[in-house]
């Protein structure tokens with residue numbers, strides 16, 4: 001579903017994402033096996049749990065208190081995706097300021113962004 005690198009990690013401009021990371025610690029993140037390094041993709045194999053013939057899941061995102069194993073930093077302070085260049089599509093498509101973004105932020109005690 002989403003990404004800090006939907007945030008630009010440490011880009012000098014923008015974004016609330018660099019001081020957030022909430023979406024990477026709120027939802028399951030499932031993606032095509034073909035995005036996994038093991039199947040010729042770019043998501044590091046150690047971070048991808050294979051669910052079945054078609055789907056992988058980012059490690060840690062299905063825990064009772066989800067937190068992607070690729071996420072560095074502290075939620076709500078400073079956060080960064082450790083595999084920004086190689087993150088799966090759901091992370092690339094997750095939109096800062098979306099309803100889901102607001103849900104994730106509220107879950108971590110942060111206020112939703114104005115357009116969420």
Ligand code: SF4
Nearest residue numbers: 003004024068081091
């Ligand atoms: S891969 Fe990166 S952007 Fe995607 S959930 Fe994990 S830490 Fe977030």
Ligand code: SF4
Nearest residue numbers: 017020021023096101
């Ligand atoms: S929850 Fe929203 S603001 Fe926070 S990192 Fe994700 S997209 Fe960015």
